[in-house]
Amino acid sequence: MGREIRPDFEQALLFPPLIEDWVSKDHPARFIRAFVQSLDLAELGIKVPSGPGGSFYSLETLLAIWLYGYFEKIRSSRALERACMNMVGFIWLTGNRPPDHNTIWRFWRTNRKSMKALFRSAVRVAVDADLVSMALHAVDGTKIKSAASMTGCKGKARLEKWLQRLDEKVEAAIKEIDANGGGSSPEYRLPEALQETEKLREKVRSALDRLEEEKRKGINPSEPDARLTKKYGKTDLGYNAQAVTEEGGLIVAAEIVDNAGDMGALVPMLDEVKDTLGAVAEETVADGGYSSGEEMAKAEEREFPVLMTPQEGRKRTGDEAEFAAKHFLYDPDLNTVVCPKGESLRREGEPKWGRRKRYKVQSFRCTNKDCPFRDKCTRDPRGRKVEISENRAAKDRMRRKLERPEKQAALKRRAPIAERTFALIKHIAGFRRWTYRGIEAVRAQWHLVCTALNLKTQFKHWVHGRVVIG
Numbered sequence: 001m002g003r004e005i006r007p008d009f010e011q012a013l014l015f016p017p018l019i020e021d022w023v024s025k026d027h028p029a030r031f032i033r034a035f036v037q038s039l040d041l042a043e044l045g046i047k048v049p050s051g052p053g054g055s056f057y058s059l060e061t062l063l064a065i066w067l068y069g070y071f072e073k074i075r076s077s078r079a080l081e082r083a084c085m086n087m088v089g090f091i092w093l094t095g096n097r098p099p100d101h102n103t104i105w106r107f108w109r110t111n112r113k114s115m116k117a118l119f120r121s122a123v124r125v126a127v128d129a130d131l132v133s134m135a136l137h138a139v140d141g142t143k144i145k146s147a148a149s150m151t152g153c154k155g156k157a158r159l160e161k162w163l164q165r166l167d168e169k170v171e172a173a174i175k176e177i178d179a180n181g182g183g184s185s186p187e188y189r190l191p192e193a194l195q196e197t198e199k200l201r202e203k204v205r206s207a208l209d210r211l212e213e214e215k216r217k218g219i220n221p222s223e224p225d226a227r228l229t230k231k232y233g234k235t236d237l238g239y240n241a242q243a244v245t246e247e248g249g250l251i252v253a254a255e256i257v258d259n260a261g262d263m264g265a266l267v268p269m270l271d272e273v274k275d276t277l278g279a280v281a282e283e284t285v286a287d288g289g290y291s292s293g294e295e296m297a298k299a300e301e302r303e304f305p306v307l308m309t310p311q312e313g314r315k316r317t318g319d320e321a322e323f324a325a326k327h328f329l330y331d332p333d334l335n336t337v338v339c340p341k342g343e344s345l346r347r348e349g350e351p352k353w354g355r356r357k358r359y360k361v362q363s364f365r366c367t368n369k370d371c372p373f374r375d376k377c378t379r380d381p382r383g384r385k386v387e388i389s390e391n392r393a394a395k396d397r398m399r400r401k402l403e404r405p406e407k408q409a410a411l412k413r414r415a416p417i418a419e420r421t422f423a424l425i426k427h428i429a430g431f432r433r434w435t436y437r438g439i440e441a442v443r444a445q446w447h448l449v450c451t452a453l454n455l456k457t458q459f460k461h462w463v464h465g466r467v468v469i470g
Helices: 028-037 059-071 077-086 088-093 101-128 156-179 192-213 266-277 293-301 318-323 392-401 405-412 414-428 439-463
Strands: 136-145 227-231 234-246 251-257 283-285 329-331 336-338 344-353 360-365 385-389
Touching: 028 059, 028 088, 028 439, 059 077, 059 088, 059 101, 059 439, 077 088, 077 101, 101 251, 101 266, 101 439, 136 251, 136 266, 136 414, 156 192, 234 266, 234 414, 234 439, 251 266, 251 439, 266 293, 283 405, 283 414, 293 392, 329 392, 405 414, 414 439
Parallel strands: 136 283
Antiparallel strands: 136 234, 227 234, 234 251, 329 336, 336 344, 344 360, 360 385
């Protein structure tokens, strides 16, 4: 039988080990430290948090703690404090001088607006290492639950009822105070419980105003920025997180958009790519959630090459498929529409604003009552009506582009590129819910999540010497 190995707690070391030797040469904590030391923190806007006077932890140390924490799926200040006392990578990063959770939190609170600049710095490190492909990028969005739950989400009727009860409570309390002569002194302050009720009343009023202004169905007064999102038939409160990913899996743009859907987010995301990389990819692919003639026209105007399947109107099958709106030929120069059978449609009235009031739409109608295909084309007794938006030409050009086999092949690569990113974030890193409230805090956390994922990808190359930092 072999010899049992037990720890010898009384063993003395002739030479105490250096902290530098506590982790191996290819340990991820070394990579994080090297990355942080390569940054100009002042240029990123990272500064010393306000707090008690005296000594303070270096910015490099605190930033490294947060980055390594997200690298290791540790995301709260208290959990990071414990890690700095128990996990060798954190102990090494702090030089065995662990900060408390308040110090860690104050750094985040002070510097969360700098997380976007930090994200871009990590992307540029990857660019310098020639890891970023500019051939094909994929843009996509994912819904992530808010810190506030659906339990506190209320519609207009419930908010109004709640506000009425709070108004009655405040008024009754003030009348009682006045009756007892307590409110006559100029130095008198409302009781603490009443002050809290007053704050809640203002919060509910603000939520109600925002609900009506933005025409939303529901809102949580404790987190009014969160939107009602629907996924797999289930409605929840959350935020729409956007990312543009290149072929190697690196995220080159990340943002939180202030709406539940992806419509309207494509061009702003490509602007983010251009700001970070100096140019957009040779082709960017997107799914149907981004597809609109308006987005296609904007992308063309900005000279952003994009691929996405144009949204169509009512789906037609069988013999009626030939008469789908996309088969009606529109000539923007002559401003005419011709049906698939060669019949010209007459323009009806003047152009009007579309449903979203962002672009104009013209109506064209077929007046040939003797057309032999009328029954297949329309059920409208006045004849077939086709609406042409001012962005129709851009949609037609996209359709012609997608007729090419290589463009269809590129579009099919969208899911493997974009959705892998969200699978890694949600399923591997386990990030399924925001831990902060408000869109600005959520935006900062999203940039930190994406930075950590990018650093994980770069770490694999750093170990093999393909990424050199500093």
